[in-house]
Amino acid sequence: MSIGQILFNLFAVFTLVTAAGVVLNKNAVNAAMCLLLSLVGVAGLFVGLHAYLLAFLLLLVYAGAIVALFLFIVMLLDARGDARPTLHKLPIVARVMAIGLIFSGVVSFAQRGRLVSPDLTGTVALGASLKLYAYQLFTTYLLPVQILGFLLLIAMLGVIVLSKKFEGMEDIK
DSSP: OOHHHHHHHHHHHHHHHHHHHHHHOSSHHHHHHHHHHHHHHHHHHHHHTTOHHHHHHIIIIIIIIIHHHHHHHHHHHTOOOOOOOOOOHHHHHHHHHHHHHHHHHHHHHHHHOOOOOOOOSSOOOTTOSHHHHHHHHHTTTHHHHHHHHHHHHHHHHHHHHHHOOOTTOTTTO
C-alpha cells in the first residue's frame, strides 16, 4: 500500500466516524463539533485528490461560516438534547427499508466489481485556474451568490427574532 492509499483510508474512516457522531450525538453542540471534524476529513480527502481550492473553500465556507452559524443558533436557542421519543411503527418500517436499500446497494456494487477509471492523460483540466473561478464567480454566478447570502442573513435574523423573549409573552403560553 502506498502512502496515498493509507492517508485516503485514514481520512475516509475519520470522516465516517465523525459523521456518525453528528447523527448519534444528543447534544447539539457536540454534534456541530463532529460536523466540523467531518468537514475537515472531507477537506483532507480533497487535498488527497489535489483539489486544494475546493479543500480551502470547504474549510472557509462550511467549517468557518456555516458551522459557526449553527453553533451561534444552537447556543442562542439554548437547545438541549431531550429524551428520545418513543418509536412508532412507521419510523421502524422506514428504518428497515433504509437499511435494506443500503444493503442492496452495497451487494450490487460488490457483485459488479470495481469501477474502471477512465484514461485522463490527454484531457485538459477545465476550471483548474483560479482566474477562471474568480471570473465565473463575479460574472455568471454573482446574482445566485448574493441571493444566497441574503437568504442566510434573513434566516439568521429570523432565528434571533423567534428566540428573543419578549416581556408579557409568558401569559400567552
